[in-house]
Amino acid sequence: MGGGMGFDEMVVPATDAGWDGLRAILAAPGEAVVALDFDGTLAPIVADPSAARAHPGVVGALRGLAPVVGALVVVTGRPAGLAAEYGGFAGVPGLVVLGHYGAERWEGGVVTAPEVHPGVAGVRAALPGVLERVGAPEGTWVEDKGRSVAVHTRRTGAPEVALELLRAPVADLAAEYGLVVEPGRLVLELRPPGVDKGAALTGFLRERGARSVLYAGDDLGDVAAFAAVEKLRGQGLAGLLVCAGTVGDAPVRELADRADLVVDGPEGVVELLAALGEAVRAR
Numbered sequence: 546m547g548g549g550m551g552f553d554e555m556v557v558p559a560t561d562a563g564w565d566g567l568r569a570i571l572a573a574p575g576e577a578v579v580a581l582d583f584d585g586t587l588a589p590i591v592a593d594p595s596a597a598r599a600h601p602g603v604v605g606a607l608r609g610l611a612p613v614v615g616a617l618v619v620v621t622g623r624p625a626g627l628a629a630e631y632g633g634f635a636g637v638p639g640l641v642v643l644g645h646y647g648a649e650r651w652e653g654g655v656v657t658a659p660e661v662h663p664g665v666a667g668v669r670a671a672l673p674g675v676l677e678r679v680g681a682p683e684g685t686w687v688e689d690k691g692r693s694v695a696v697h698t699r700r701t702g703a704p705e706v707a708l709e710l711l712r713a714p715v716a717d718l719a720a721e722y723g724l725v726v727e728p729g730r731l732v733l734e735l736r737p738p739g740v741d742k743g744a745a746l747t748g749f750l751r752e753r754g755a756r757s758v759l760y761a762g763d764d765l766g767d768v769a770a771f772a773a774v775e776k777l778r779g780q781g782l783a784g785l786l787v788c789a790g791t792v793g794d795a796p797v798r799e800l801a802d803r804a805d806l807v808v809d810g811p812e813g814v815v816e817l818l819a820a821l822g823e824a825v826r827a828r
């Protein structure tokens with residue numbers, strides 16, 4: 546994408562369903578929802594999760610879309626308020642963040658959330674001992690997310706090997722405390738069951754009475770949202786599924802295979818969103 550191309554050359558879905566989704570969004574943008582993952586989709590992947598920030602073009606592109614589409618929503622595994630802060634989303638009128646895979650909602654600067662699952666405290670206390678017992682390599686890092694706990698291996702010497710070493714003991718620990726494991730890009734998150742990005746997205750689309758959706762994601766957590774859009778297509782909703790593949794850190798194969806459009810990471814997502822805004826305004 547990019548390089549001064551026109552919208553019609555830039556945005557070419559690989560599937561009929563994707564074309565249906567794109568045409569529906571362009572024909573009735575006021576009934577469309579643009580739904581976006583955060584890390585890897587709007588924010589480049591970095592070694593330190595607390596250093597992740599939205600690509601500098603994100604807020605401008607979203608501000609261009611906000612007045613012309615039905616709704617903008619970010620669906621993320623991050624705490625909702627943190628994603629809003631790292632994304633600069635307070636500067637985008639009407640944008641909603643569904644955080645913790647849909648357990649939290651940020652809207653107009655206010656976060657709403659249920660009680661923290663009691664198992665999180667147990668996992669938080671037990672995890673250091675488990676990591677020591679199984680010989681987690683140097684660089685293994687625990688992100689305390691408040692209502693979940695994530696074990697990252699990106700900063701170890703052999704991140705994929707470390708992830709495999711930790712997969713079973715982390716799963717056992719999660720089960721012991723009534724949590725589930727959410728795997729992602731070099732991360733295993735222990736989180737409460739009962740929500741996922743598919744349920745979160747479906748609920749939001751219903752709430753807004755959407756007739757079409759563009760969903761963009763890059764990670765395993767986004768597979769549930771892709772599956773939800775595929776299911777809703779069978780019920781009359783039009784959908785365009787976008788995989789934000791990245792150079793040097795492979796996109797999730799399953800997501801790329803199911804996508805109608807693959808773009809080049811957050812840079813490609815920004816180009817897509819900016820071009821979509823221009824195309825809608827030009828019609």
Ligand SMILES: O=P(O)(O)OC[C@H]1O[C@H](O[C@H]2O[C@H](CO)[C@@H](O)[C@H](O)[C@H]2O)[C@H](O)[C@@H](O)[C@@H]1O
Nearest residue numbers: 583584590591592594597621622623699730732
């Ligand atoms: O649903 P998302 O918005 O994609 O969030 C998923 C997880 O993203 C973060 O981890 C990932 O990004 C980090 C920063 O680039 C990177 O260092 C890490 O390897 C990735 O897995 C975040 O830290 C997690 O809490 C999110 O659940």
